[in-house]
Structures are given as C-alpha cells and as structure tokens.
Amino acid sequence: MVPEQLPIFKDLNPYSGQIDTNNRWIKLAKLVPWEEMDVIYQKHFDTKKLSVIKNCRLIMGLILGQMFLELSDREIVDYFHENPYFQYFCGKDTFVAKLDSKIVHPSLLSKRRRRLGASYTQQFEQEMVIALKKKGLIKGKKLTLDATVFPANITHPNDVKLLNAVREYLCKTILDVKNSIDPNRNIRTYKRVARKVYLTFQKTKRKTKTFIRKQRKKMIQYVNRNINQLDTLLAEAKTQIIQEGSPIKQWRYDQIVNKLNVAKRILDQQLHMATTKGRKVANRIVSFHWPEIRPMVRGKEGKCVEFGPKAHVALVDGYALLDHAQFDSFHEGIRLDESLNKHIDRFDTLPTIVLADQLYSNRDNRALLKEKEISHSFKHVGRPSNETRAAQRKRKTQFKKRQGQRNHIEALFGHLKKRFNLNRLTWTVPGGATMQIQLGLIAANLYRAAGSA
Known part of the structure; x- marks a missing residue:
C-alpha cells in the first residue's frame, strides 16, 4: 500500500506542510489507480532491475502531465521542478529541487513509451473505468458513438515537398556511409542543383499543372539517382559487415535499409502518378518520416482532407473511451457490434440506449439493436405508421432530443483537441499515436471526475 502523503513538504518554506488540499494535482492524484498500474508497469522490466528503474508513478505522472498541460518532454520535466503540487502528483513527499541534474532525462519518457506500448495504455483505461465505477461516477447506461481524425504533427504535404524530404535524407545518408567506407571517394548527388529546383518551386506563387509536373519529374530523377547511389554503398557496407571490418554497426545498417525501403515506395508511387497523369494511388504515403499516415478524405468545410489516425470513440455518461484507432480509413457505421461487445467487457451489461449519427443507421445495426432490445436515436424508416398526430409529434420531439444529446460527443472532440x-499528435514510436489518443482521453476523464468528486 502507498502511504498517505498529506501533509506534504514539511520542511519547505513558505509552505511548511500547509498546502491547498483542493489543488487540482492533489485531487487528480487521488483518482489515479497508482497501485494497480505499478503492478502492470513492473511486468515490462527485468525483476533484477526493478530497484534501479524510475517508478511507475513518476513516469506516468510526467506523461499524464503532458496531456493536461500540452508540454513537450523537456518542458514537462522543467515544470516538475517548478511546481510542488505536480511533484506530489508524481509521488514525491519532499520537494525535489533542480540543482545539478533533473529528476529524469527527457529522453527517458520516449524510451518508456516505446517499452510500454499501446497495450499498457489500454490496461490503464480499464483500471480507470473500474476506479470510476467504484466511485459511482460511471454506470454504463447510455452509449454515444462517433469517429474523428486526430491530426498528426506533419507539414501539409505536396508531391515535390515529399520528394525533397526523401532527397535530403538520401544525400545526408550517402555522405555518412561514404565517409565511413572511403572518405576520399567522390559521389555526385546533385544536391545543390536539386535544392535550387525545390526553392524555385516553393517561391513560385501561381503554379500551373505543367509547371508542377515538370518540377516533380526533375525531383523524381534526382531521388532515383540518389537511391541507386545509396544502394551501391549499402551493398559494399554489407560485405564489410559480414567480414567484420565495417565501421557501420548492424543496427545503423538496418535503420538505413528501412528508411531506404520507404523512399523506394514513395518513388514508385510518385512515378506511377507521373506516368499515368493521375492523382490517386493505393496506400499513399504523405510523410517520409512518419510513413504510416494516410490522407483521410473528410469533406468538411476548410478540412477536405485530414492527415492522422482515425479514432472510434465511445462516450459513456460523459466519459470518453477509445474503441479503435488506426491510420487507414474505416467506416465507423460497421463497428457498432464491436463497440457493444467492448461495452459489455467494461460494464458487464448492455446499454439501454445508443446515440449515434445516421452513418450507423443501416439495416444490420437496426436489427442488432432490436434483437438486443436497445433503443436508439436513428430516424424512423418505412411506411408511415397508423399513429395519432400526438404520437407522431412525440416521436419527432424524442428524435430531436436524442440527436441533441448525441451532439455532446461532437463538442467533446473539439474539447479534447x-x-x-x-x-x-507527436508520438512517433510504434503505437505512439494510439497511446497519445488514449492518454488524452484518460486525462479528460480524470479532469471530469475531479470536478464531480
């Protein structure tokens, strides 16, 4: 059991233990299931190293603080040393001053995100639901469903800009590998000429279709040349690695090969669009440094296309829970059955009502809800029923009221973002986007629970 920490910072002036117990960090600390999460956290490490690793409450406290305060890794570590209340939230019972070194190096947060993965945040969400149920804050009677795209932190892409990002990486890597193998060798990458082509494109205000095609063709030629040059160098480096005489480490070689494969896929896609004069290609890559991202055509005013993972979110009694998230587009209307199964796993019962927009109102979903005796907010379909005008008005009023209740999830999406x-989204580690979304929802749930407690 974690001992009670209040009063805190007894020897800290001017507080001397008299600290506002209504502070948000103290309230939030009481809501997080630290003990349960620590048990799960320790399973990700060797038992012999548990005495030296940073504990769960410190690491997860810092990461949750990032979600509340919208800070980077470096900024949240600096904030830790500035705020004694936040130090209490992270599990410290005495004030930790920033003297010669910080409590943790900022890079450790990224390493822990990579080690823990998305499965840990899913377990975190499950433990949070259990804690909220024990406090009577969530009951699971009303389920609201919708999907949204959480934008990733990438520049708005275009073909020439994407090819230039690939070219810059290839030129830099060619120089590094060449200097490792033979510093005296000369390789013509045409990086200065290609850079001028790119700058000319960027500075041109009115770009015609012909101008765009010409500049893209030039960039494709430069990228193709650089890929062939890097392929040749990597073949030589692999021979030296086999003979155990290469200055390039195996992990570095594998890293370059992975990036080179992404560059080749981008080149193939751009070459296909250039030769067919088309604008569509399957699984189109829009970011060289985050190749999982796909364009999501949304059709919204001002946001015709969004770039980031699409998330299917369930809103239960005002608390948001993540049902599914992926970079590839999907139709949320066919995921109702999956959401109902997850609702049963969370609350051991079905909801009494499902609120969703008309994308969910297909025949299969209507039949499913009718079979399970769950009411819904879908529009009445079929022939006009033989009901009185009063009954018709009542039904229409009920439909408008339920659609108004469904709109709460739209407001939630704006609030979350x-x-x-x-x-x-900035977490580029494997599964990092899902982790960031799930922890953002957990932070929002904690904030709401602290206000209700």
Missing part, C-alpha cells in the same frame, strides 16, 4: 494535447 484544444485542451488535452490531441490537436497535433
């Missing part, structure tokens, strides 16, 4: 560090 503006307030809980989900406006620009």
Whole structure:
C-alpha cells in the first residue's frame, strides 16, 4: 500500500506542510489507480532491475502531465521542478529541487513509451473505468458513438515537398556511409542543383499543372539517382559487415535499409502518378518520416482532407473511451457490434440506449439493436405508421432530443483537441499515436471526475 502523503513538504518554506488540499494535482492524484498500474508497469522490466528503474508513478505522472498541460518532454520535466503540487502528483513527499541534474532525462519518457506500448495504455483505461465505477461516477447506461481524425504533427504535404524530404535524407545518408567506407571517394548527388529546383518551386506563387509536373519529374530523377547511389554503398557496407571490418554497426545498417525501403515506395508511387497523369494511388504515403499516415478524405468545410489516425470513440455518461484507432480509413457505421461487445467487457451489461449519427443507421445495426432490445436515436424508416398526430409529434420531439444529446460527443472532440494535447499528435514510436489518443482521453476523464468528486 502507498502511504498517505498529506501533509506534504514539511520542511519547505513558505509552505511548511500547509498546502491547498483542493489543488487540482492533489485531487487528480487521488483518482489515479497508482497501485494497480505499478503492478502492470513492473511486468515490462527485468525483476533484477526493478530497484534501479524510475517508478511507475513518476513516469506516468510526467506523461499524464503532458496531456493536461500540452508540454513537450523537456518542458514537462522543467515544470516538475517548478511546481510542488505536480511533484506530489508524481509521488514525491519532499520537494525535489533542480540543482545539478533533473529528476529524469527527457529522453527517458520516449524510451518508456516505446517499452510500454499501446497495450499498457489500454490496461490503464480499464483500471480507470473500474476506479470510476467504484466511485459511482460511471454506470454504463447510455452509449454515444462517433469517429474523428486526430491530426498528426506533419507539414501539409505536396508531391515535390515529399520528394525533397526523401532527397535530403538520401544525400545526408550517402555522405555518412561514404565517409565511413572511403572518405576520399567522390559521389555526385546533385544536391545543390536539386535544392535550387525545390526553392524555385516553393517561391513560385501561381503554379500551373505543367509547371508542377515538370518540377516533380526533375525531383523524381534526382531521388532515383540518389537511391541507386545509396544502394551501391549499402551493398559494399554489407560485405564489410559480414567480414567484420565495417565501421557501420548492424543496427545503423538496418535503420538505413528501412528508411531506404520507404523512399523506394514513395518513388514508385510518385512515378506511377507521373506516368499515368493521375492523382490517386493505393496506400499513399504523405510523410517520409512518419510513413504510416494516410490522407483521410473528410469533406468538411476548410478540412477536405485530414492527415492522422482515425479514432472510434465511445462516450459513456460523459466519459470518453477509445474503441479503435488506426491510420487507414474505416467506416465507423460497421463497428457498432464491436463497440457493444467492448461495452459489455467494461460494464458487464448492455446499454439501454445508443446515440449515434445516421452513418450507423443501416439495416444490420437496426436489427442488432432490436434483437438486443436497445433503443436508439436513428430516424424512423418505412411506411408511415397508423399513429395519432400526438404520437407522431412525440416521436419527432424524442428524435430531436436524442440527436441533441448525441451532439455532446461532437463538442467533446473539439474539447479534447484544444485542451488535452490531441490537436497535433507527436508520438512517433510504434503505437505512439494510439497511446497519445488514449492518454488524452484518460486525462479528460480524470479532469471530469475531479470536478464531480
């Protein structure tokens, strides 16, 4: 059991233990299931190293603080040393001053995200639901469903800009590998000429279709040349690695090969669009440094296309839970059955009502809800029923009321993106986008629970 920490910082002036117990960090600390999460956290490490690793409460406290305050890794570590209340939230019972070194190096947070993975945040969400149920804050009677795209932190892509990003990486890597193998060798990458082509494109205000095609063709030629040059160098480096005489480490070689494969896929896609004069290609890559991202055609005013993972979110009694997230587009209307099964796993019962927009109102979903005796917010279909005018007015009024209740999830999406560090996803580790979305939802749930407690 974790001992009670209040009063805190007894020897800290001017507080001397008299600290506001209504502070948000103290309230939030009481809601997080630290003990349960620590048990799960320790399973990700060797038992012999548990005495030296940073504990769960410190690491998860810092990461949750990022979601509340919308800070980077470096900024949240600096904030830790500035705020005694936040130090209490992270499990410290005495004030930790920033003297010669910080409590943790900022890079450790990224390493822990990589080690823990998305499965840990899913377990975190499950433990949070259990804690909220024990406090009577969530009951699971009303389920609201919708999907949204959380934008990733990438520049708005175009073909020439994407090819230039690939070219710059290839030129830099060619120089590094060449200097490792033979510093005296000369390789013509045409990087200065290609850079001028790119700058000319960027500075041109009015770009005609012919001009865009010409500049893209030039960039394709430069990228193709650089890929062939790097392929040749890597073949030589592999021979030296086999003979155990290469200055390039195996992990570095594998890293370059992975990036080179992405560059080749981008080149193939751009070459296909250039030769067919088309604008569509399957599984189109829009970011060289985050190749999982796909364009999501949304059709919204001002946001015709969005770039980031699409998330299917369930809103239960005002608390947001993540049902599914992926970079490839999907139709949320066919995921109702999956959401109902997850609702049963969380609450051991079905909801009494499902609120969703008309994308969910297909025949299969209507039949499913009818079979399970769950009411819904879908529009009445079929022939006009033989009901009185009073009954018709009542049904229409009920439909408008339920659609108004469904709109709460739309407001929630805007609140999450503006307030809980989900406006620009930045975690590029494997599964990092899902982790950031799930922790953002957890932070929003904690904030709501602290206000209700």
